Amino acid sequence: MSTLELTTPELIADSEETLRVCSLHAYGYCPRLFYLEEVEELYTQDAAVFAGRRLHEELEPEAEGDWLDLYLEDEILGLRGRVDALKTQQGQLVPYEHKRGRSFRDENKRPQAWESDRLQILAYCCLLEATQKVAVAEGRIRYHADNVLVHIPFDEASRLWVKETIQKARALRRSSYRPPVTANEQLCTRCSLAPVCLPEEARLSHNKEWPATRLFPQDDEREVIHVLEPGARVGRTGDQLKITRREQAEQKLSIQQVSQVALHSFSQISTQALHFLADKNVGVHFISGGGRYVGSIDPRGGSIQRRIGQYRALTQPELALTLAQKLVYCRGESQRKFLMRGQRYQEGENAELASVIAQMKAVLKQVSQAQSLGTLLGLEGNVAALYFGALPQLIGKEAPPEMRFSGRSRRPPKDRFNALLSFGYALLIKDVMNAILLVGLEPALGFYHQPRTQAPPLALDLMEVFRMPLVDMPVMASVNRGQWDVSADFEIRGAQVWLSEAGRRKLIDLYESRKSESWKHPATGYSLTYRRLFELETRLLEKEWSGEPGLFGRLILR
Numbered sequence: 001m002s003t004l005e006l007t008t009p010e011l012i013a014d015s016e017e018t019l020r021v022c023s024l025h026a027y028g029y030c031p032r033l034f035y036l037e038e039v040e041e042l043y044t045q046d047a048a049v050f051a052g053r054r055l056h057e058e059l060e061p062e063a064e065g066d067w068l069d070l071y072l073e074d075e076i077l078g079l080r081g082r083v084d085a086l087k088t089q090q091g092q093l094v095p096y097e098h099k100r101g102r103s104f105r106d107e108n109k110r111p112q113a114w115e116s117d118r119l120q121i122l123a124y125c126c127l128l129e130a131t132q133k134v135a136v137a138e139g140r141i142r143y144h145a146d147n148v149l150v151h152i153p154f155d156e157a158s159r160l161w162v163k164e165t166i167q168k169a170r171a172l173r174r175s176s177y178r179p180p181v182t183a184n185e186q187l188c189t190r191c192s193l194a195p196v197c198l199p200e201e202a203r204l205s206h207n208k209e210w211p212a213t214r215l216f217p218q219d220d221e222r223e224v225i226h227v228l229e230p231g232a233r234v235g236r237t238g239d240q241l242k243i244t245r246r247e248q249a250e251q252k253l254s255i256q257q258v259s260q261v262a263l264h265s266f267s268q269i270s271t272q273a274l275h276f277l278a279d280k281n282v283g284v285h286f287i288s289g290g291g292r293y294v295g296s297i298d299p300r301g302g303s304i305q306r307r308i309g310q311y312r313a314l315t316q317p318e319l320a321l322t323l324a325q326k327l328v329y330c331r332g333e334s335q336r337k338f339l340m341r342g343q344r345y346q347e348g349e350n351a352e353l354a355s356v357i358a359q360m361k362a363v364l365k366q367v368s369q370a371q372s373l374g375t376l377l378g379l380e381g382n383v384a385a386l387y388f389g390a391l392p393q394l395i396g397k398e399a400p401p402e403m404r405f406s407g408r409s410r411r412p413p414k415d416r417f418n419a420l421l422s423f424g425y426a427l428l429i430k431d432v433m434n435a436i437l438l439v440g441l442e443p444a445l446g447f448y449h450q451p452r453t454q455a456p457p458l459a460l461d462l463m464e465v466f467r468m469p470l471v472d473m474p475v476m477a478s479v480n481r482g483q484w485d486v487s488a489d490f491e492i493r494g495a496q497v498w499l500s501e502a503g504r505r506k507l508i509d510l511y512e513s514r515k516s517e518s519w520k521h522p523a524t525g526y527s528l529t530y531r532r533l534f535e536l537e538t539r540l541l542e543k544e545w546s547g548e549p550g551l552f553g554r555l556i557l558r
C-alpha cells in the first residue's frame with residue numbers, strides 16, 4: 001500500500017478550526033448526529049464502525065500510481081480529511097470513497113449515492129482542488145454490498161453546496177443548541193448514535209401516542225467483576241484482565257466481557273489495569289470492607305457541554321423542584337405499591353397495614369403541591385417512616401426470628417435485614433454512578449439531595465428510582481425464601497450487624513441476578529433489563545432539560 005502524507009496533522013497550526021470530512025458527512029446524514037459527535041463528544045465504537053475500518057485496511061491499489069490513505073487539509077476551505085483512494089484517470093485525479101453497505105435506489109431502481117455520501121465525496125473533490133491546485137471533474141463511491149460504483153460529477157453547484165454546508169456545520173459547532181431529531185425515522189435505525197441520542201424517546205416526549213421502537217440495546221451481557229477477597233489483585237496482560245485470588249486459579253477475561261470492576265475491601269489493582277480500564281471506558285468502583293460505597297474512577301475526557309447544560313438547568317429552582325417532586329412520588333408510590341402487594345399475601349385482614357397504605361396515599365397526594373425542597377423533604381420523611389414502619393409485616397411466618405427487624409437503621413445497621421439493605425444500596429449507588437459517568441453528567445450536581453453527604457448528590461437522587469425494584473424487593477423475597485444463614489452470612493459486632501464475606505458474595509449474586517431480569521418500561525413501553533435501565537433512566541433525566549421532557553421518574557411499581 002502506498003501512503004502519501006501531503007500535510008501531516010502535527011504541522012497544522014490551527015487544526016481545531018477545520019472540520020473533518022467525516023463530520024461533514026455526519027452533518028449531511030443528520031445535524032443532530034453531527035452535534036452529538038462534535039459538540040457533546042459522544043461516540044460509540046459499534047460493529048459497523050469497526051467493519052468500516054477493516055474495509056479501509058483491506059483496500060489495495062488497483063493500478064500503479066493509485067494512492068491510498070491520503071490526508072488533506074485546507075484552512076481557507078475549513079476542511080480536513082483522509083480520502084480512501086485517489087486514482088489518476090485520463091490525466092485527471094479522481095477521489096474514491098468505499099462503503100461497505102448498499103447504494104440508494106431511486107424510483108426507477110437505479111443505484112445512486114446516499115445524500116450524505118455524495119456530500120462527503122464532493123468535499124474530497126473540493127479539498128483536492130484546493131490543496132493540489134488541479135481541476136477535479138468527479139468523485140466515485142463504491143458500495144461493496146451490491147458491488148455498485150456511482151459516479152458523482154463535481155461542478156459549480158456542488159462546490160457551492162459543500163461550502164455552504166461547511167459554514168452551516170461550523171455555525172452549529174459553535175452553538176449550544178442541540179438540534180431536534182430527524183424527521184426521517186429510517187435514518188435513526190441505521191444511526192450508530194441512536195442508543196445515546198434516543199430519537200424514539202424524543203418523539204414520544206412530544207407525542208404521547210408515539211409507538212416508540214426500541215433502538216436502545218435491551219441488555220448488556222458483559223459482566224460486572226466484583227473482587228472481594230482480601231489480597232486479590234487485578235492486573236493486565238495484553239488485552240485481558242488478570243484476576244489473581246489467593247488459593248484460586250488465575251482468572252483471565254477479555255476486556256470485551258467486562259462492563260465494570262468493583263473492588264471491595266482491600267483488593268488491589270495495578271496502574272496498568274487502571275489505565276487500560278479507563279481507556280476502554282470500563283467503570284472502576286471502590287466499596288469498603290464495611291460495605292460502604294467509597295468512590296469511582298472518572299475517566300471522562302469530554303462531555304463538557306453536557307455538564308454545562310446540566311449546571312444551567314439544575315441551578316433553576318423551579319426545575320429542581322419539579323424533578324424532585326417526580327422522584328419523591330416515584331419512590332413513595334413504589335413503596336406503597338410494594339406494601340399493597342404484601343397485603344395480598346397476608347392471612348386475613350391486616351387493618352394496620354391498610355391504614356399505613358391509606359396514609360401514604362394521602363401524603364403522596366401533597367407531593368405535587370410542595371412549594372419547596374424543604375416541604376418535599378418533610379413529605380418524603382413521612383412516607384419513608386410509614387413504609388419502614390410497616391415493612392417488617394411483609395416478612396413471612398416461616399422466616400427465622402433473627403431476620404426480623406423493627407425499622408430502618410442505616411450506619412451502622414442494627415440487624416441482619418438492615419445490613420442487607422445497606423449493602424444493597426451501596427451496590428446500587430455504584431451502578432448509578434457508573435451510569436452518570438457514562439452519560440457524561442456531573443455527579444456532584446443534583447436537584448434534590450444536598451452536597452453534605454459523602455455520596456454525590458446526583459447519584460443519591462437517581463438512586464431513589466431504583467431502591468425498590470433492585471434492593472428492597474429482592475431482599476424481602478430472599479428473606480421470605482429462607483436464603484440466609486443467620487450465622488455464616490453475618491458478623492455481629494456489639495450492637496452492629498455486618499455481612500460476612502460469604503454474605504456479601506450471596507447478596508452480590510442476588511443483586512446481579514435481579515439486574516438481569518427484564519422489565520417493561522412504563523414510559524417508553526418497551527422491555528429491557530434492569531442493568532440497562534440505569535443508563536436509560538439517566539439519559540431520560542438529561543432529556544428533562546434538553547427539550548425532550550416527561551419520561552424521567554416514571555419507574556413506578558405496578
Ligand code: SF4
Binds near residue numbers: 031181182188
Ligand atoms: S438517532 Fe436519528 S436523530 Fe439521532 S443522531 Fe441519529 S439520525 Fe439523528
